[in-house]
Amino acid sequence: MGDQPHIVYFFDRGFEPCTMVSLYTVLNTKAQLLRVSLHATDPSDHLGDTVQRLASHFQADITLNHLNLEDYKHLPRGRLPLAARSRLLLPKLHDGRVLYIDGDCIARRDVTELWHSDLQGKCIGAVLAPGVMSDLQKALNTGSKTARAKADKQLARGVKLDGIDMARYFNSGVMVFDLDIIHAKGLADQMMDIEATAKYTSRDQDWLNMIFRDEVQYLDPIWNSGWGNPKTAKSYVSKDIRDAWKESRDNPAIVHFTGFEKPWQSNTPPFKWHLLHQPRQRKDRAKYWAEFQAARRACEQIIERPLFESSD
Incomplete structure (x- = not known):
């Protein structure tokens, strides 16, 4: 593993503005030099200038790549953009260790600590999905029929996902990939099978959970806190889990704006x-x-122009 943390983003034009905000927060909180790789599927005309200004301001090593997804445009889009699935191509784009971050995240502290995480020989590092965990906890610790039905739906989903354990289902918005280990364990080709993701509701997130079910090191939830993980404070969540997720509620390192809002x-x-x-x-x-x-x-x-069209 090299000494310079490597951060990667994948995005289409619709996610370009928020990804630049995310990148700004990563650079603004960094404690050491970073290497950043941006993979844009349909970059805007001003993206190059934006990246150059951020790189100059923060003295950062940023590479902008145009990623062509023409071979996959026949795939059904569903509720997630095709660009999100392009991160599955990481094993042929890079080597070594990379930290992947969704464009709808902001870093509140230095992410180099996350990049240096001990994966204990596993292929990836990720954080449990708090929504799934909360659903299962509510059914387990209350007598609610509604909660039981919701949990049963989650468990049935696991059956459809090749029998994975939904209690170990992770969110893929922030992940550490050790690409050398992925290649060494013969999982690179499976990971890059974008075609196979078409039949799953959450596309690449479901696929990553299936491929790496036994190859994930679970990370501290401070590194991928969905809007501050408020549901993990509910009384139906067991005390040990509430305690383990407390810092992700009180002072998360990365906030992930999960959901449609x-x-x-x-x-x-x-x-x-x-x-x-x-x-x-x-x-x-x-x-x-x-x-x-x-x-x-x-x-x-810094970039001297608005990122978003006025929404108010």
């Missing part, structure tokens, strides 16, 4: 009826929404 859709979070009696979720949502907007403004000052 994104903080670049408006300057302030719109009112949501379902959050009326969820004070923690409302508070976390407002807090991280504001943090994204602050990072966006700081990034725009």
Whole structure:
């Protein structure tokens, strides 16, 4: 493993602006020199200038690559863009260790610690999916029929995913890949089978969970906290799990804006009826929404142009 942390992003034009905000937060919190590889499937005309300005401002080593996905455009899109699946091509694009980060994440502290994580000989490092974990915990620790039905649905999903254990299902938004080990264990070709992802609901995330079911080192949830992981504080979650996830709620290192609502859709979070009696979720949502907007403004000052069209 080299000494210079290597960060990678994959994105299409729709995710380009938020990815630049994410990249800004990674560079703004770095404690050492980073190597960054950006893989854009349909880059905008001004992406090159944006990258150059960020690289100059932070004295960072950033490479911009145009990734052609013409061979996969026949695949059904579903609710996830094809560009998201392009990260499955990592084994033929890079070697060594890489830290993959989704474009809808912001770093709140130096990510080089994450890149240096001890994977204990495993192919990847990832964080458990808190939504799945919470569903299973609620069914286990309450008598709710609704919760039981939801958990059964999760377990049935695991059966469809080649029998994986959904209690070990991870979110793929932030992952450490040891590409040399992936090649050595003969899993590179399977990982890169983008065609095979078409029949799964969560596409590449499901596929990665299947391929690396026995090759994942679970990381501290501070490194992939979905909007602050508020559900992990619920009383139906066992105390040991609540305690283990506490820092990911109180002071996450990376916040991941999971779900369909994104903080670049408006300057302030719109009112949501379902959050009326969820004070923690409302508070976390407002807090991280504001943090994204602050990072966006700081990034725009450096590149000297707006990243997003006005949404308010």
